[in-house]
Amino acid sequence: MSRPLAILNARLVDPDSRCDGPGALLIRDGRIADIIKGESPEGVSADAEVIDARGAMLAPGLIDLRVKTGEPGFETKETLKSASLAAAAGGVTSIVLQPDTHPVIDEASVVDFILRRSRDIGLVHVYPAGAATKGCEGQRMAEIGLMRDAGCVYVTDADRPIVDSKVMRRVLAYAASFGVLVAHRPADPWLSSGAAATEGEFAGRMGLPSVPPIAEKIMLERDLALVELTGGRLLVDQVTTACALESLARGKAKGLSVTATTSINHLSFNEIDIGDYRTFVKFDPPVRGEDDRQATIEALTSGLIDIVVSAHAPAPAEDKRLPYDEAAPGAVGLQTLLPALLAFYHEGRIPLIDLMRTVTSRPAELLGLDTGRLAKGRPADLVLCDLNAPIVVDLDKLKSKSRNSPFDGRRLQGAVRMTLVDGRIVFRGDA
Amino acid sequence: MTASPLGLSEVLGRTFPFPRRNFLSIQDLNPVEVAGLLDLADGFVSLNRQTSKKLDLLKGRTLMNLFFENSTRTQSSFELAGKRLGADTVNMSPRSSSISKGETLIDTAVTLNAMQPDILIIRHASSGAASLLAQKVSCSVINAGDGQHEHPTQALLDALSMRRAFGRIAGLRIAICGDVLHSRVARSNVGLLQMMGAEVRLVGPPTLMPAEVARWGVSVFHDLREGITGCDVVMMLRLQLERMDGVMAPSQREYFRFWGLDREKLAHAAPHVRVMHPGPMNRGVEIDSDVADDLKVSLIQDQVEMGVAARMAILASLAARLDND
Numbered sequence A: 001m002s003r004p005l006a007i008l009n010a011r012l013v014d015p016d017s018r019c020d021g022p023g024a025l026l027i028r029d030g031r032i033a034d035i036i037k038g039e040s041p042e043g044v045s046a047d048a049e050v051i052d053a054r055g056a057m058l059a060p061g062l063i064d065l066r067v068k069t070g071e072p073g074f075e076t077k078e079t080l081k082s083a084s085l086a087a088a089a090g091g092v093t094s095i096v097l098q099p100d101t102h103p104v105i106d107e108a109s110v111v112d113f114i115l116r117r118s119r120d121i122g123l124v125h126v127y128p129a130g131a132a133t134k135g136c137e138g139q140r141m142a143e144i145g146l147m148r149d150a151g152c153v154y155v156t157d158a159d160r161p162i163v164d165s166k167v168m169r170r171v172l173a174y175a176a177s178f179g180v181l182v183a184h185r186p187a188d189p190w191l192s193s194g195a196a197a198t199e200g201e202f203a204g205r206m207g208l209p210s211v212p213p214i215a216e217k218i219m220l221e222r223d224l225a226l227v228e229l230t231g232g233r234l235l236v237d238q239v240t241t242a243c244a245l246e247s248l249a250r251g252k253a254k255g256l257s258v259t260a261t262t263s264i265n266h267l268s269f270n271e272i273d274i275g276d277y278r279t280f281v282k283f284d285p286p287v288r289g290e291d292d293r294q295a296t297i298e299a300l301t302s303g304l305i306d307i308v309v310s311a312h313a314p315a316p317a318e319d320k321r322l323p324y325d326e327a328a329p330g331a332v333g334l335q336t337l338l339p340a341l342l343a344f345y346h347e348g349r350i351p352l353i354d355l356m357r358t359v360t361s362r363p364a365e366l367l368g369l370d371t372g373r374l375a376k377g378r379p380a381d382l383v384l385c386d387l388n389a390p391i392v393v394d395l396d397k398l399k400s401k402s403r404n405s406p407f408d409g410r411r412l413q414g415a416v417r418m419t420l421v422d423g424r425i426v427f428r429g430d431a
Numbered sequence B: 001m002t003a004s005p006l007g008l009s010e011v012l013g014r015t016f017p018f019p020r021r022n023f024l025s026i027q028d029l030n031p032v033e034v035a036g037l038l039d040l041a042d043g044f045v046s047l048n049r050q051t052s053k054k055l056d057l058l059k060g061r062t063l064m065n066l067f068f069e070n071s072t073r074t075q076s077s078f079e080l081a082g083k084r085l086g087a088d089t090v091n092m093s094p095r096s097s098s099i100s101k102g103e104t105l106i107d108t109a110v111t112l113n114a115m116q117p118d119i120l121i122i123r124h125a126s127s128g129a130a131s132l133l134a135q136k137v138s139c140s141v142i143n144a145g146d147g148q149h150e151h152p153t154q155a156l157l158d159a160l161s162m163r164r165a166f167g168r169i170a171g172l173r174i175a176i177c178g179d180v181l182h183s184r185v186a187r188s189n190v191g192l193l194q195m196m197g198a199e200v201r202l203v204g205p206p207t208l209m210p211a212e213v214a215r216w217g218v219s220v221f222h223d224l225r226e227g228i229t230g231c232d233v234v235m236m237l238r239l240q241l242e243r244m245d246g247v248m249a250p251s252q253r254e255y256f257r258f259w260g261l262d263r264e265k266l267a268h269a270a271p272h273v274r275v276m277h278p279g280p281m282n283r284g285v286e287i288d289s290d291v292a293d294d295l296k297v298s299l300i301q302d303q304v305e306m307g308v309a310a311r312m313a314i315l316a317s318l319a320a321r322l323d324n325d
Helices: A080-089 A108-121 A144-150 A165-177 A201-206 A214-230 A242-253 A264-268 A290-302 A337-346 A352-357 A361-367 B008-014 B031-048 B072-084 B105-113 B129-136 B152-166 B184-195 B224-228 B252-259 B300-324
Strands: A005-014 A019-028 A031-037 A049-052 A057-060 A062-067 A092-097 A125-128 A182-184 A234-236 A258-263 A307-309 A382-392 A411-421 A424-428 B062-067 B088-092 B119-124 B140-146 B173-177 B199-203 B219-221 B233-236 B274-276
Touching: A005 A352, A005 A382, A057 A352, A062 A080, A062 A258, A062 A307, A062 A337, A062 A361, A080 A092, A080 A108, A080 A411, A080 A424, A092 A382, A092 A411, A108 A125, A108 A144, A144 A165, A165 A182, A165 A214, A214 A234, A214 A242, A242 A258, A242 A290, A258 A264, A258 A290, A264 A290, A264 A307, A264 A337, A307 A361, A337 A352, A337 A382, A337 A411, B008 B031, B031 B152, B031 B184, B031 B300, B062 B072, B062 B105, B072 B088, B072 B119, B072 B140, B072 B300, B105 B119, B105 B129, B119 B129, B119 B300, B129 B140, B140 B152, B140 B300, B152 B184, B152 B274, B152 B300, B173 B184, B173 B224, B184 B199, B199 B224, B219 B224, B274 B300
Parallel strands: A005 A049, A005 A057, A062 A092, A092 A125, A182 A234, A234 A258, A258 A307, B062 B088, B062 B119, B119 B140, B173 B199, B173 B233, B199 B219, B233 B274
Antiparallel strands: A005 A019, A019 A031, A057 A382, A382 A411, A411 A424
């Protein structure tokens, strides 16, 4: 294969081994060949190409468990190619695709299609999530076993909660027999119907149709009870409210097989950011109040929330330049996930290593992926990031086909210098 | 208190260049501006009662009514206001024209903007629609009702009616009753009346109250008699009939029994109480005809008259700013 690559003078951050310190890394044949802690040696390997990290963070590439593209079916929003480019530019080396494409990823052939297309593109690792039910319609189970064998990493109906408790029970029980994880959106469908915002003083004054935060708790409580009944494995798809976090804590304390994500959007914005009906700050679940945001950050700090996702959801201008209640929810986030997350490190709220765990080793562990760690023999999926470099998020510099980023104009700290996938440099930022 | 009839020059002397391009929300205004608009509107009331009502303050200006929701009352009020000030007025009904076919609000706005109107008056079913439109066009925009958010011209005409009836707004005790949750009229009125120093109460069943409404700085009542006790003004809100079919309230007759305004309940208010309603009324549902049609009590007819004057004041003020551009 190609020449070995040596990255010297880096700050190695590996949440899995709890390592955070200076060091160097040698990459050979797409894998991590050696890790040298402490001061970097003069010459690591005679034939190696040398990169001087100049103190930048070298960490496992990010694993994003919740990404939407528009392929197949909605290629004007985003293609696998454009999403892969955005991921690479954001230091994200593995993405898990949501199944609500057209056609829906609810059978092995679509899983296969996605895997082939991404291999052809050859930028980042792409893992499809399969639909839990056919067409994500919440009625009949999809071919969970066949899709697992074809390479899907978990099943979910994406944004749509499985309303029928009997169906959800069966999905959890059936998937468990294959060891397949079920991701589910906790949202009571009736309380949520038609809502664009979170119920409270702000939505009331703005006259926006809204959903009370307990809609999340109600569905989560049901799901936890079903997990207890079936012995299934549940991934709670975005916990965003203080009341649902209480339920999550109880479920975990009981020893249920439950993991939870939250989105970078809900960690970074509150309802006041809607301002004068800014549709870029319209998400699903809706953006919450400040108390809920603080509770979510707190839960990330304590480890109650395991994983942070970008919830990358491209929506073109024509879907966003509408009145708030008519506009499409969602935000692109692959490229801003890392710097936005680093804000909590810079604010001194969460140690760097704990923050990075939520987007590297923890998701890898959950899905049983080989990547997400700095260890000999592991794939060289890496991000080199200058933690202190100031950046201003500029929509024109986003690689996504849709540029609906609520971070537009926001000042953040942390610039991705380089992204490597299987030892290949897939992105190189400005020095 | 009735203002003494004013001559044209005195009215014109009251026009002032409005400091904003648009009239979108009560939240954008301050008490001085509201008082100025009310003074000006007062002058137009006198003018409107004269035989010759035509002015040329807006001569050469084009006014476009863009009503995505039907409203004969508000639309004709704006049309009349524009015509009395000498503007050319055009009514666009997007629902009945090709404009609505798959075109977004912004596409429509850009299309209309290209026709060079000076003032665009919009009503739309979505909260924030007027503000969105204002960001995309170069002319002035007036919000004639956006979803459940605001209806600022209604609040101004209501304030005008009250000020003429009582001679002041400060210190009045005002109960706004009914479907507050879905009401843009209530939101705009709460904002304006509080700004002008009135005491505002909201009355209605809990299913028709917004969340955290107590934090609006109002007192909230679920009992109509209790809520209107001692009130100078009782403002009834229109209730969408379909919301009363077991959705927000069990039935129309139950609603009327507990939250409909009739003589008996009205007796709890102050002796000099005046009753208001933004119209159109559901007689026998939120208000009894007996009360609505009693001209000693009801300000409902006045509200319609004040509507034209208040809108003339807004148009004239926006135009004065256009002239200074």
